[in-house]
Amino acid sequence: MNRLDTRNPDFAQQFHALHDWDANLDPQIEERVREIVAAVRDRGDAALREYTERFDGLHTDSSVDLEIPRNHWEQALHGLEPGQRAALEKAAQRIRSYHEHQRSTSWTFTETDGTVLGQRILPLSRVGIYVPGGKAAYPSSVLMNAIPAHVAGVQEIIMTVPTPQGQVNPWVLAAAAIAGVDRVFCVGGAQAVAALAYGTESVPAVDKIVGPGNIYVATAKRMVFGRVGIDMIAGPSEILVISDSSAPAEWLAWDLLSQAEHDELAQSILISWDDEHIESVLTAVDTALAVLDRAPIARKSWADRGAVIRVRDRGEACTIADRIAPEHLELAVADPEDWLADIHNAGAIFMGIHSCEALGDYVAGPNHVLPTGGSARFSSALGVYDFIKRSSLIHVSPAGAAQLGRIAEGLAQGEGLTAHARSAACRIPKAGS
Known part of the structure; x- marks a missing residue:
């Protein structure tokens, strides 16, 4: 874990090394993804089946359908424990309610000479949702991607999810049934992105691809952009917690590790000006790591990319937060509303000690698909506006x-x-x- 202090003369150099780290350093990945995309574009299902067998261990000859039948989703939904189903449905209801506030309508106005100007808003016809299925299964990602598309009025929502060894998490299928997905395909990785972009005999081409994935998925999305729209190029998950010591150290430890357990490349940062509080949080992190189920992943993330930044005061905390432009920003402070005027760059802002990032991931309502890698300087959370198109009207x-x-x-x-x-x-x- 990196320890930085703004009072140290080498702080700028240390911060640069921490903040400008780049996960996309392997040029061989781009070359490999380019091969996969070209093969799926040129050979369709045949290439898709080859890669699905090679990477997921799932044998799919020409007699095996790449599409997961709808009755399997329904079985998964009905097979959930009542409490599990209720949790999914309540989360879906809250996500839908929030995103309904984002709906936009067409408008016009008439000038004095009779000229009519305006804007027509229509939903996209078909979108593709990529749902990760490697190190963990994410039914929450199904809800967060599909529901705003459904609220926007998208005509057809296509979902792809990797199924290692033929296994698909029943929560993911149940979430698809709840969220308004139309079709689900058991393909993942760069090959799924290529199939959605170009279409195959089984998978229809879409207008836009959304959803997070690993470096291969992100590279493929970048590669097919222009052929289709994409939401963003998502990097490793991030959390930045600013604390004035009003939150219990144990709470903040779990908040920091909630991102570290995602991926070894995820980044968790604590900013504070209270030395005693910092040490308490670090002790709590060590204690939590001893009992965490995904401790090996979280421990590596915390050791390699985690950081504590000791600042002089609130002003420095806000300045550094804006430079980082984090995916998730927790203002674990007594009066978070007073801080908002000084915070300009963040994907989502969690205000107050009870507003942990985990609530935003699942059930608060706002979307958890957020800009990473500093792109919150110019980008925003996924929303209904990502699934519409606007045409100017000139009469x-x-x-x-x-x-x-x-x-x-x-x-x-x-x-x-x-x-x-x-x-x-x-x-x-x-x-x-």
């Missing part, structure tokens, strides 16, 4: 064309575009007409 009246035509003609002549100028000018009434 110019005769009087409007006369006025606007003269302006456009002059601008076009200034740019040396004669056809533009004449196109605008011919809408201007001739004198005496």
